[in-house]
Amino acid sequence: MERKKLWLIYGMLTLATATWGSAFIAGKFAIESFEPATIAFLRFLGAAILLFPIMWFFEKNRPKPTIKDWGMFALLGLTGIAIYNICFFLASKHAPVIKSSLFIAANPMLIVLLSGLFLKEVITKKQIIGLFLALTGVVLIVTEGNAGVITQFQFEMIDLVLLGAVITWALYSVLGRVVLKKYSPIVSTTYAVAFGTVFLLPFSLVEQPWNAIGTATPAAWLSIAHMSVLVTVVSFILYYYGIQQIGAARASIFINVMPLSAVIMATIFLGETFTASSMIGALFVLSGVYVGTYVHKKRIKRLRHAS
Known part of the structure; x- marks a missing residue:
């Protein structure tokens, strides 16, 4: 694999995970008008409507x-x-953003573990060091430099929900690596979104979404449209392409970019302050991503000959 292509893949993964950070902001606007399952259903229904024509056009064979x-x-x-x-x-x-971000920051670690166990992907020392550097940065960002707030959290039922989010995304990433051996990122994303939309429908109906559709704010609809097009269609395809090219373990390191982008967007759109601890945390995240994904020139030559 050539260096230019490798850096292009890294850029695509960075764009994908940075865009996911905007889902935190969009979710805050959407949740004011809709219940959780309905937001998810509308988001992926819109994505499915876009994805199927894309798949039919680009993936005819x-x-x-x-x-x-x-x-x-x-x-x-x-x-x-x-x-x-x-x-x-x-x-x-229902959960503080700090707690949610910290739980999601555990995702790369779990993906690396599952990739090593089930996909037999080679986990290098640099990847582990990169993960810890990035995780340190995420903790600094979401706690604003006061790691003591973590000790103030008490166990709540929402913690099980957050744990469920971490486990299911890790499974999605690892299972996706298996599917991508046969199918392209576009096909894999389209069919996954289609099934997910069907599974979300009954949960949405329980929430009686028709009561909210007429009163939903324009900001809520724009947030759902943003999550459908950019956060789902574009970013999911880029993320799956990255997994297909460099593996689930190395691609997972880029998930640490998500809370960083969420903090930056919260500063821009919600008027929150970008603190010194956020800046230091950002440097840790970027350093961790660089260390965890850096490939020496000699190894690039070996990868090029192997591909």
Whole structure:
């Protein structure tokens, strides 16, 4: 794999995970008008409407899924689309942003562990060092330099919801690596989103969304549209492409960019202060991503010959 292509993949992963940071902001606007499962359903319904024409146009020679493949797509939809997003938006409504961010920051560690156990991906010392550097940066950012606030948290039921979000996204990333051996990122994302939308429908109906549709604010609708197009269609395809090219373990390091981008966007759109601890944390995150993904020139040559 050439250095230029490698850096292009890193740029795509950075863009994808930075865009996910905006979901924290968009979720805050959407949750004022809709309940969690309804937000998730509308988000992925919009994404599915966009994804299928894209897939039909660009992937005309896609493989025909077997029964086993449909089962894998269903698992992707259940984990990374349905359960994860219900947990995410429940946390947006009931959990402090600090706690939510800290739980989600544990995602790369779990993905690396599962990738090593089930996908037999090689986990290097640099990746582990990079993960710890990035995790340190995330803690600094979300606690504003006062790590003592973590000790003030008490166990609550919402913690189980946040744990569910972490586990299901890790499973989505690892299962996706298996699916991507046969299918392109566009096809994998489209079918996963389709199944996830179907799974989300009954949960949305329980919330009686028709009562909120007429009174929803323009900001809520714009937030859902943003999450459908950029956070889902564009970013999910970029993320899956990154996993396909460099593996789930190394790609997962870029998830640490998400809370950093969330803090920057909160500063811009919500008027929050970008503190000195946020700046230091950002340097740790960027350093961790660099250390964890840096590939020596000699190794690039080996990868190029192997591909």
